[in-house]
Amino acid sequence: xxxxxxxxxxxxxxxxxxxxxxxxxxxxxxxxxxxxxxxxxxxxxxxxxxxxxxxxxxxxxxxxxxxxxxxxxxxxxxxxxxxxxxxxxxxxxxxxxxxxxxxxxxxxxxxxxxxxxxxxxxxxxxxxxxxxxxxxxxxxxxxxxxxxxxxxxxxxxxxxxxxxxxxxxxxxxxxxxxxxxxxxxxxxxxxxxxxxxxxxxxxxxxxxxxxxxxxxxxxxxxxxxxxxxxxxxxxxxxxxxxxxxxxxxxxxxxxxxxxxxxxxxxxxxxxxxxxxxxxxxxxxxxxxxxxxxxxxxxxxxxxxxxxxxxxxxxxxxxxxxxxxxxxxxxxxxxxxxxxxxxxxxxxxxxxxxxxxxxxxxxxxxxxxxxxxxxxxxxxxx
Amino acid sequence: xxxxxxxxxxxxxxxxxxxxxxxxxxxxxxxxxxxxxxxxxxxxxxxxxxxxxxxxxxxxxxxxxxxxxxxxxxxxxxxxxxxxxxxxxxxxxxxxxxxxxxxxxxxxxxxxxxxxxxxxxxxxxxxxxxxxxxxxxxxxxxxxxxxxxxxxxxxxxxxxxxxxxxxxxxxxxxxxxxxxxxxxxxxxxxxxxxxxxxxxxxxxxxxxxxxxxxxxxxxxxxxxxxxxxxxxxxxxxxxxxxxxxxxxxxxxxxxxxxxxxxxxxxxxxxxxxxxxx
Numbered sequence: 001x002x003x004x005x006x007x008x009x010x011x012x013x014x015x016x017x018x019x020x021x022x023x024x025x026x027x028x029x030x031x032x033x034x035x036x037x038x039x040x041x042x043x044x045x046x047x048x049x050x051x052x053x054x055x056x057x058x059x060x061x062x063x064x065x066x067x068x069x070x071x072x073x074x075x076x077x078x079x080x081x082x083x084x085x086x087x088x089x090x091x092x093x094x095x096x097x098x099x100x101x102x103x104x105x106x107x108x109x110x111x112x113x114x115x116x117x118x119x120x121x122x123x124x125x126x127x128x129x130x131x132x133x134x135x136x137x138x139x140x141x142x143x144x145x146x147x148x149x150x151x152x153x154x155x156x157x158x159x160x161x162x163x164x165x166x167x168x169x170x171x172x173x174x175x176x177x178x179x180x181x182x183x184x185x186x187x188x189x190x191x192x193x194x195x196x197x198x199x200x201x202x203x204x205x206x207x208x209x210x211x212x213x214x215x216x217x218x219x220x221x222x223x224x225x226x227x228x229x230x231x232x233x234x235x236x237x238x239x240x241x242x243x244x245x246x247x248x249x250x251x252x253x254x255x256x257x258x259x260x261x262x263x264x265x266x267x268x269x270x271x272x273x274x275x276x277x278x279x280x281x282x283x284x285x286x287x288x289x290x291x292x293x294x295x296x297x298x299x300x301x302x303x304x305x306x307x308x309x310x311x312x313x314x315x316x317x318x319x320x321x322x323x324x325x326x327x328x329x330x331x332x333x334x335x336x337x338x339x340x341x342x343x344x345x346x347x348x349x350x351x352x353x354x355x356x357x358x359x360x361x362x363x364x365x366x367x368x369x370x371x372x373x374x375x376x377x378x379x380x381x
Numbered sequence: 382x383x384x385x386x387x388x389x390x391x392x393x394x395x396x397x398x399x400x401x402x403x404x405x406x407x408x409x410x411x412x413x414x415x416x417x418x419x420x421x422x423x424x425x426x427x428x429x430x431x432x433x434x435x436x437x438x439x440x441x442x443x444x445x446x447x448x449x450x451x452x453x454x455x456x457x458x459x460x461x462x463x464x465x466x467x468x469x470x471x472x473x474x475x476x477x478x479x480x481x482x483x484x485x486x487x488x489x490x491x492x493x494x495x496x497x498x499x500x501x502x503x504x505x506x507x508x509x510x511x512x513x514x515x516x517x518x519x520x521x522x523x524x525x526x527x528x529x530x531x532x533x534x535x536x537x538x539x540x541x542x543x544x545x546x547x548x549x550x551x552x553x554x555x556x557x558x559x560x561x562x563x564x565x566x567x568x569x570x571x572x573x574x575x576x577x578x579x580x581x582x583x584x585x586x587x588x589x590x591x592x593x594x595x596x597x598x599x600x601x602x603x604x605x606x607x608x609x610x611x612x613x614x615x616x617x618x619x620x621x622x623x624x625x626x627x628x629x630x631x632x633x634x635x636x637x638x639x640x641x642x643x644x645x646x647x648x649x650x651x652x653x654x655x656x657x658x
Contacts, residue, residue: 019530025518218518222526223508225515230491230502237489240451242477242506242569251512297493 025217042206046199047191054198055270060310061205062266067290067302068216069259074288075296076220077252078232079135082284083147084260086154087124089279091261092174092268093164095120099175106172107163113179120175120265121258128257132250139235151281158276171275174268177201185269198270205266209303212259217299219255228252229297289348293355295364304363312351313344388601390535393480393570395603396429396464404429404605405450405573410459412445412629419445420456421629427573427605432595434608434616434637437626438649443609444486445629447575450607451483452476463573478506480572484562484579486609492551496542496561499550500533503568536564540594556587563594574598574606580615588615595619617641625649 009015013028026032045057070084099116100108131150138146159168166172177184184204185197195203219225227248230238239245268274286309294305320328320340328343329336338346359365396404403426412420420442427433435443448454450461452473461468468476482503491499508529514522537546540560545553550561559579566574579595580588592615598604610616616623617637625633625640627649633640640646 019527019534020523023526023530215516218522219512219515222515222518222522223505223510224512226494226498226502227505229494229498233491233493234489236453236473237485237491238502239473240453240477240483241502241565242474243502244472244474255512 023221025214025221039210043203046195046202047193049199051196051198054196054202056310056314058198058202058205058270059267060306061202061209062263062270063287063290063306063310064209064303065205065212065266066260066263067287067294067306068213068299069256069263070287071291071294071296071298071302072216072220072228072259073252073256075291075298075301076225076232077228077249078139079249079252080140080144081135081147081253081256082144082281082288083131083150083154084256084287085279085281085283086151087128087257087260088264088267088283089154089158089276090124090127090257091120091264092274092279093158094123094261095175095265096172096268096274097164099177100173101176103173105163106166110176113175113177113184116175117262117265121262124261124264125254125258128253129250132253133246135253136246136249148281151284155276155280158279165274165276168276171273173273174271175265177204177269201269205270208262208266212262213299213303216255216259220297220299224248224251232297289352291362292352292360293362295362296360298362298364301362301364304367308351308363309348312348316340316344316347385535386601387535387539387567387598390532391567391570391602394572396572396605398429398464402429403427404431404464405607406460406462407446407450408460408462410446410449410456410461412442412449412454412456418629420449422459423626423629423631424459425624425631425634427607430599430603430605431621432599432606432608432619434610434620434623435626436610436613436616436623437632440628441626442629443626444577446626447483447577447607447609450476450575451481474506477569480570481575482566482569482571482573483575484559484566484577486577486581488555488558488562490550490558490562490565493549495549496537496546496553496564497530497533499561499565500536500568501529503565504529504533507570533568536567539567539597540564556583559583559587559591560594563591567598571604574604576606576608576610578610579608580610580612588612592619 013030016022021027026035046054049057066084066088070081073079073081095116097107098109098111098119099113101110102108135143135146158165185201187197188195188200190200220228227238227243230241230243231245231248235245264279290302290305290309292305293308294303295301317340320330320343325334326336328338328340330340355362361368398404405427407426408424410420410423411418423442423446425433435446437443445454449456450468452468452471452475456469459469463479463481466479491502494502508525510522510525514520537543540563542557542560542564545557550558553561563576563579576595580591583591595606595608596619599606608616608620620637622635623637623640624631625643625646632645632649633643
């Protein structure tokens with residue numbers, strides 16, 4: 001087994017001489033370089049952007065982490081879940097109780113990030129593991145309704161457990177992101193420039209996203225990931241091939257909840273505050289949009305989708321001013337047909353419908369089309 | 382990397398049983414759907430290395446027998462013993478693990494996955510790493526993936542589908558899909574292979590190809606096979622023994638020539654002679 005000479009490989013990115021090269025996670029030079037370029041740009045942002053935009057950047061990273069989680073269970077394994085927000089909430093409150101500070105009747109143990117961050121994933125994962133046998137009994141619409149039920153139960157528990165959540169309408173502060181006394185949410189001088197606190201935290205979220213995305217991709221492209229797809233496409237055939245249904249669905253729910261929990265814990269830190277009402281159906285639908293708009297059953301998809309879902313409302317807000325006043329009023333109590341918030345929601349809903357109808361594979365599918373066009377260029381197919 | 386012949390890639394397909402012991406022993410299987418008896422007290426045995434064919438008119442219960450063996454249906458009565466273990470009541474994935482693989486009459490491939498991924502799914506139970514190994518994709522998981530990828534490529538080579546290996550299965554033509562499905566079952570490294578109408582809807586040339594594959598599998602792997610098929614020519618040429626079913630009952634069992642001459646079989650296929658009713 002000898003490696004193919006470099007000269008022979010040039011211009012033939014899919015010429016492989018061993019299975020290891022073919023099965024590598026970045027199996028063409030183009031994928032390697034583009035990933036590296038995107039990473040470099042993303043990592044350099046704190047040196048160029050202001051606090052406001054970096055907050056959005058951190059939000060994108062956090063949404064992407066949770067989105068990847070939902071994509072594992074809904075995109076790959078085909079188990080539609082509306083309960084994602086609850087798993088995020090469980091992660092958020094696990095983190096807040098363990099890593100947050102107490103105030104009044106609200107509990108907080110002020111533990112280190114190295115303690116609360118893994119547990120913010122593991123506790124929801126355990127709940128997902130327990131919930132899975134129930135969810136594995138039904139599929140499709142019935143599963144959607146079942147997970148909706150979970151959402152209502154969870155929301156009620158969050159509202160009642162005031163020692164944990166601070167109670168309805170009041171809320172609590174999140175965990176402190178401190179690793180061995182080193183705060184990840186504090187202004188720091190890095191490479192000669194003083195970065196804002198959110199800039200530092202953005203870098204942490206980005207690092208976590210990269211690590212978790214690679215781990216998820218490795219699961220998705222190997223044994224269990226294939227089993228997820230098999231269960232999604234034809235569950236009876238999958239079982240006859242030796243894929244245990246319950247165990248596979250259970251793994252999908254457990255992994256998905258782990259990602260949800262980590263995302264939830266980080267989300268509260270980015271937002272600085274959380275009420276029990278946050279973990280509701282609307283948040284779950286946000287994540288379905290992340291998956292659908294980004295691209296179901298891909299890892300890159302939810303990252304793109306997260307960018308879209310987080311940045312689009314801001315984009316609309318910025319450009320609403322240039323729309324006619326009778327149509328969209330930017331000021332509170334304006335006389336326009338819609339206000340900015342309504343426009344955001346309307347376009348958001350329209351986008352979901354548009355993608356489902358026109359490009360079910362999402363933005364990632366659009367990219368695949370563009371890529372295939374240029375691959376075949378100058379021929380049309 | 383050179384490809385290997387099939388018997389070098391798949392080593393777990395032959396069984397070592399004392400002479401005269403059947404590989405699979407079905408006894409008095411009865412499967413009812415409400416008031417309909419899909420299988421009505423059928424029993425048979427399959428010997429190691431044998432090619433056992435099941436034929437019969439539409440609705441005779443042939444596919445139902447497959448569904449009972451592979452655990453998709455649970456017969457209300459009777460037993461199916463495979464290598465000494467009872468299959469009735471076992472989960473399909475456990476039965477698969479015991480060494481029973483099958484193809485389906487209406488292709489049941491995973492359409493969104495590529496040919497290689499479909500075959501790798503056949504290897505699912507031979508991949509022994511856990512999800513934490515998979516996440517790191519180092520050492521154990523990577524070794525297992527690469528070794529099994531090589532086995533899959535040997536099967537791809539054997540079935541002559543190398544050109545399609547990276548295409549999603551949903552895009553492939555019917556004849557190739559049938560081959561991929563056979564490949565997926567082969568990848569499971571079965572001790573008993575159930576083939577449900579492998580040449581249904583194929584032209585003469587494709588049928589010849591499939592017959593060649595079945596013969597090659599026999600000679601290279603020594604796998605026992607049960608074949609459900611409507612193509613009489615194929616069945617009579619390939620099978621060691623034939624079981625004929627009609628309305629859920631076994632009406633004949635024996636060597637192909639003997640079965641062909643059986644009056645009950647002729648009656649089931651061609652109807653009663655005129656004036657006899």
